[in-house]
Amino acid sequence: MSLQTVAHSAVKNCExxxxxxxxxxxxxxxxxxxxxxxxxxxxxxxxxHQGIGVRFIKExxxxxAFSSDLSKDSVQTACKNAMKLSKTSISNPEWVSLPTKEKLxxxxxxxxxxxxxxxxxxxxxDLAMRAYDAVKEYDKRAAIDDGKFSAxxxxxxxxxxHGVETAEKSTxxxxxxxxxxxxxxxxxxxAWEYDVTRSIKFSPEKIGRSAAEKxxxxxxxxxxESFVGKLILDSDSAAMILFYPLVYSVNADNVQRKRSIWTDxxxxxxxxxxxxxxxxxxxPKGIGSSSFDAEGVPHQKTPILTKGMxxxxxxxxxxxxxxxxxxTGNAVRDNYNTLPSLSVSNLTxxxxxxxxxxxxxxxxxxxxxxRFSGTVRPDSGEFxxxxxxxxxxxxxxMKYALKETMIxxxxxxxxxxxxxxxxxxxxxxxxxxxxxxxxxxVNVVSK
Amino acid sequence: xxxxxxxxALEKSTADHVEMRHHKxxxxxxxxxxxxxxxLNNGAVEGVCVRALVxxxxxxxxxxxxxxxxxxxxxxxxxxxxxxxxxxxxxxARLAEVKPAEDKYVTPMKRDPRKADKEELVxxxxxTDGVVRDFSKAIVSDNVVLNVVDDDLSFxxxxxxxxxxxxxxxxxxxxxxxxxxxNVASAYETIGAQSGLEVLDxxxxxxxxxxxxxxxxxxxxxxxxxxxxxPVILENxxxxxxxxxxxxxxxxxxxxxxxxxxxxxxxxxxxxxxVTIVDDxxxxxxxxxxxxxxxxxxxxxxxxIEKGVVKSFMHSRETALQFKVRPTGNARAWNFEFDPxxxxxxxxxxxxxxxxxxxxxxIKEGYFLKGSIGGQAxxxxxxxxxxxxxxLIKNGELQESLRGVTIxxxxxxxxxxxxxxxxxxxxxxxxxxxxxxxxxxxxGPSLRTKVLMGGAPK
Numbered sequence: 001m002s003l004q005t006v007a008h009s010a011v012k013n014c015e016x017x018x019x020x021x022x023x024x025x026x027x028x029x030x031x032x033x034x035x036x037x038x039x040x041x042x043x044x045x046x047x048x049h050q051g052i053g054v055r056f057i058k059e060x061x062x063x064x065a066f067s068s069d070l071s072k073d074s075v076q077t078a079c080k081n082a083m084k085l086s087k088t089s090i091s092n093p094e095w096v097s098l099p100t101k102e103k104l105x106x107x108x109x110x111x112x113x114x115x116x117x118x119x120x121x122x123x124x125x126d127l128a129m130r131a132y133d134a135v136k137e138y139d140k141r142a143a144i145d146d147g148k149f150s151a152x153x154x155x156x157x158x159x160x161x162h163g164v165e166t167a168e169k170s171t172x173x174x175x176x177x178x179x180x181x182x183x184x185x186x187x188x189x190x191a192w193e194y195d196v197t198r199s200i201k202f203s204p205e206k207i208g209r210s211a212a213e214k215x216x217x218x219x220x221x222x223x224x225e226s227f228v229g230k231l232i233l234d235s236d237s238a239a240m241i242l243f244y245p246l247v248y249s250v251n252a253d254n255v256q257r258k259r260s261i262w263t264d265x266x267x268x269x270x271x272x273x274x275x276x277x278x279x280x281x282x283x284p285k286g287i288g289s290s291s292f293d294a295e296g297v298p299h300q301k302t303p304i305l306t307k308g309m310x311x312x313x314x315x316x317x318x319x320x321x322x323x324x325x326x327x328t329g330n331a332v333r334d335n336y337n338t339l340p341s342l343s344v345s346n347l348t349x350x351x352x353x354x355x356x357x358x359x360x361x362x363x364x365x366x367x368x369x370x371r372f373s374g375t376v377r378p379d380s381g382e383f384x385x386x387x388x389x390x391x392x393x394x395x396x397x398m399k400y401a402l403k404e405t406m407i408x409x410x411x412x413x414x415x416x417x418x419x420x421x422x423x424x425x426x427x428x429x430x431x432x433x434x435x436x437x438x439x440x441x442v443n444v445v446s447k
Numbered sequence: 448x449x450x451x452x453x454x455x456a457l458e459k460s461t462a463d464h465v466e467m468r469h470h471k472x473x474x475x476x477x478x479x480x481x482x483x484x485x486x487l488n489n490g491a492v493e494g495v496c497v498r499a500l501v502x503x504x505x506x507x508x509x510x511x512x513x514x515x516x517x518x519x520x521x522x523x524x525x526x527x528x529x530x531x532x533x534x535x536x537x538x539x540a541r542l543a544e545v546k547p548a549e550d551k552y553v554t555p556m557k558r559d560p561r562k563a564d565k566e567e568l569v570x571x572x573x574x575t576d577g578v579v580r581d582f583s584k585a586i587v588s589d590n591v592v593l594n595v596v597d598d599d600l601s602f603x604x605x606x607x608x609x610x611x612x613x614x615x616x617x618x619x620x621x622x623x624x625x626x627x628x629x630n631v632a633s634a635y636e637t638i639g640a641q642s643g644l645e646v647l648d649x650x651x652x653x654x655x656x657x658x659x660x661x662x663x664x665x666x667x668x669x670x671x672x673x674x675x676x677x678p679v680i681l682e683n684x685x686x687x688x689x690x691x692x693x694x695x696x697x698x699x700x701x702x703x704x705x706x707x708x709x710x711x712x713x714x715x716x717x718x719x720x721x722v723t724i725v726d727d728x729x730x731x732x733x734x735x736x737x738x739x740x741x742x743x744x745x746x747x748x749x750x751x752i753e754k755g756v757v758k759s760f761m762h763s764r765e766t767a768l769q770f771k772v773r774p775t776g777n778a779r780a781w782n783f784e785f786d787p788x789x790x791x792x793x794x795x796x797x798x799x800x801x802x803x804x805x806x807x808x809x810i811k812e813g814y815f816l817k818g819s820i821g822g823q824a825x826x827x828x829x830x831x832x833x834x835x836x837x838x839l840i841k842n843g844e845l846q847e848s849l850r851g852v853t854i855x856x857x858x859x860x861x862x863x864x865x866x867x868x869x870x871x872x873x874x875x876x877x878x879x880x881x882x883x884x885x886x887x888x889x890x891g892p893s894l895r896t897k898v899l900m901g902g903a904p905k
Binding site for chain 2: 037038049050053062066082089092093145146180187190377379386
């Protein structure tokens with residue numbers, strides 16, 4: 001039985017059980033993964049992960065149940081459980097309706113690659129070994145701490161009482177590697193590198209080389225001084241420090257519940273004037289792209305910041321209905337066993353003109369951070385943590401690796417203190433496409 | 448009975464050694480946001496996995512089907528993978544001897560959640576939500592969640608082990624958000640144990656709600672704590688993370704093997720003589736308690752650091768043989784989709800005898816760092832933990848509260864500088880990520896030491 005048929009019959013089942021409206025979200029994911037530990041293959045797994053999640057609504061009372069078994073009996077049991085939970089629940093006066101049927105856009109290009117779908121455990125192992133060899137070739141002092149390479153094929157089918165019937169297949173190939181370098185009896189801090197893509201165009205060598213390069217660059221760290229000044233963040237650190245609070249603040253649920261610091265700021269300046277940020281669920285080859293969101297609502301392109309001005313919030317059907325607006329198609333689900341929540345599809349930060357090397361050349365005194373191990377409070381924007389793989393920059397040159405250096409500040413102030421946006425954008429696992437970013441007025445603390 | 452189906456499937460094995468696990472995890476989640484029921488969520492995830500050893504090479508396969516023929520297929524797949532990947536393996540696995548056990552275990556509990564009145568639980572969560580939102584005008588939003596995770600586990604091995612365990616965990620969390628004059632502050636508290644619903648009477652959710660609301664309300668207009676090296680009291684809610692993240696991981700034998708801080712330190716002093724760190728698989732109510740681990744090894748209380756000296760590492764059957772010691776029962780898997788790896792169970796620093804006032808007494812200028820919201824550590828013992836609140840201490844007196852910052856340092860340097868340990872021991876719930884996540888208990892008392900705080904330079 002196709003996933004779509006399973007989802008459809010679950011909805012019909014709920015309607016028979018007396019639902020005012022119902023929705024089923026069915027998922028099947030085949031994962032081939034290889035885990036490396038201490039540079040040795042630790043395990044390889046081939047997993048079929050599948051299941052269905054059912055929303056049952058009666059008199060604005062919502063019940064949700066799931067099952068990892070897609071047999072007719074188990075799906076029926078899930079529908080019954082959802083009904084029972086709906087009865088136990090209390091009505092939510094803010095509930096309006098599940099999404100209604102809309103015409104879907106054409107599937108974004110490049111989200112399914114049959115070559116990725118065909119990868120076997122030994123193919124994925126070969127990818128891991130190529131990365132492993134690249135580390136050894138780069139520098140003898142570099143060693144692998146751990147790594148993980150995986151190939152996923154996911155099929156999603158959504159069905160609801162208002163005629164939403166849709167299914168789509170996608171692939172995802174990813175690899176990550178943590179390296180350390182050992183020299184003169186000392187071990188460097190751990191450097192991390194990754195890549196994530198929809199297609200077979202994937203270079204494990206680049207992951208290995210880059211992880212090794214960062215680890216070797218952090219050999220022989222020195223203590224720096226405490227100061228307030230310039231900081232370059234690589235893509236991953238920039239996503240964490242600057243854009244994780246931004247994503248939180250443009251989430252309409254947080255806005256409506258006054259948890260967002262930007263609740264009353266629509267149309268106002270919240271960042272430097274060269275910052276343009278868009279959420280694009282239809283981005284070609286985007287790792288968060290598909291024709292529809294986790295409720296079957298069409299994906300779209302939504303401007304968030306234009307020239308530093310706040311232009312848009314992100315909605316799912318629940319938050320949109322509350323304000324009698326149209327959903328922006330930002331319902332997301334990590335898995336069939338969770339309710340839809342609200343997040344980005346692909347958040348894209350418009351790249352600037354300068355390459356990372358040119359940004360470094362322009363810094364008189366500052367530091368560059370290539371891994372941030374710290375905390376970011378997305379609501380208040382406060383961030384503080386350890387700058388890993390950090391180097392001190394003086395007169396445009398990287399001088400030495402830093403140890404025991406902490407950075408801190410406030411993300412919302414930092415958005416106003418962006419000096420330069422790099423040209424080399426890349427996606428993070430959190431579906432944020434961002435280039436390196438140079439900030440000013442950041443606290444740097446050393447022992 | 449899944450045990451019998453797996454035993455039957457086991458007959459078809461051609462591998463040298465086989466382990467099969469059946470796992471059914473039932474979840475109930477009640478989530479209330481701002482007084483409204485977000486949803487009641489209930490369901491089960493179930494499956495079987497097979498781990499097969501052929502000439503020292505492991506193969507692993509899992510299935511969500513419970514039929515004997517599909518389990519036999521998983522067994523064949525695991526055996527084929529084990530054979531195929533042997534070439535790429537540099538180190539072949541051999542296992543320490545363990546007497547195969549036949550046993551049953553159920554979490555000791557007074558109020559079995561399977562018999563619970565769900566409406567009563569919804570009311571309880573709504574009551575806590577009311578406590579939080581009524582706390583003050585500044586509280587604008589909250590999220591109160593109650594979870595019940597009910598695991599049925601069975602384990603069979605070609606050596607003859609036949610085990611079933613039912614492990615029940617009840618836990619909850621409260622997030623309170625305060626807003627005032629454009630400033631936003633949030634606070635977070637958790638409760639929970641491996642237990643029936645009686646944990647909700649022993650550590651009421653509304654008390655955590657009040658604590659979170661009070662903190663968010665207090666910090667909304669407070670500035671951020673400064674940066675620099677300071678003498679501090681780490682609150683009992685923060686200390687468990689130090690025991691787990693920074694020390695515990697360094698004592699996991701697989702990470703010892705990859706050169707963690709504790710490699711080559713067996714029998715050596717790595718912490719102050721008043722610090723003892725334990726990983727206990729049998730602690731009553733512990734979030735990571737199991738009678739047998741996922742290799743069928745009986746768990747035990749493992750003293751990792753005794754009075755500052757390294758005493759034992761944590762082992763699977765494979766590393767125990769490699770290190771020539773007895774397995775400690777630390778091999779755990781998140782669910783049937785994963786093979787077991789070395790994990791902590793309940794890790795804590797043992798209590799001392801001082802009150803928080805006595806700990807503060809020794810500090811001229813420093814901070815009482817309270818409320819944990821997570822952290823990370825490297826194999827070198829370098830850690831970073833986020834704290835929610837920093838209370839200024841001047842001449843031994845607790846003064847105003849500031850917004851907490853991230854703290855960092857090397858755990859073993861921090862532990863060497865511990866000069867006083869409190870008596871306010873608590874155990875808490877943790878979710879640890881090490882390639883796969885798992886539930887773990889973390890605990891300890893408040894203690895006095897020095898750490899680097901990451902605020903603005905003074």
